[in-house]
Amino acid sequence: ETGVTQTPRHLVMGMTNKKSLKCEQHLGHNAMYWYKQSAKKPLELMFVYSLEERVENNSVPSRFSPECPNSSHLFLHLHTLQPEDSALYLCASSQDYRGNTEAFFGQGTRLTVV
């Protein structure tokens, strides 16, 4: 296994709900990422954290709020989502935040907004 664990694996939520996605890595990496994967689209980078500091935020709507309490854990807090936010949300980690090191992905959370 890659050592990146995401919970929950599946989540169905209403547009007025608040929920959180959790990611944990046991690889000793310094960088963690949130990606959105929609059908037939490229992987979309949402947030990058390096040593618990956010280093990139790709114009993601404020209804997505990341949190990185330490270098091993990453959360994505969800609030008042829209149906078009339904997608697979992938967490990844790498040795550092520069794109030239291998990214290890979690298995993702399949999110459905109803």
Next chain:
Amino acid sequence: GENVEQHPSTLSVQEGDSAVIKCTYSDSASNYFPWYKQELGKRPQLIIDIRSNVGEKKDQRIAVTLNKTAKHFSLHITETQPEDSAVYFCAATDSGSARQLTFGSGTQLTVLP
């Protein structure tokens, strides 16, 4: 910024045949090109990568070629097997910067028995 285009979006081959997936990139500064494989219901995993100081790299049945002048790179899978069926993503970045990977849109490869 970088733009990566990937073709084809779907590809079906007979078992034992070869498969080729092509990607083009726009930023001439890009110098690191990984390929990820995502099996159905599983996480993307790195299968091979190439840096711009080489033109080709092989790992058993998988090879990647890079043409810096034309700004395109390709994944070649020989002697395909059913377990090669998956979605394959190419990506590109400038490894000397803090810029993150830009991914292609993916190719669904189906190997027919």
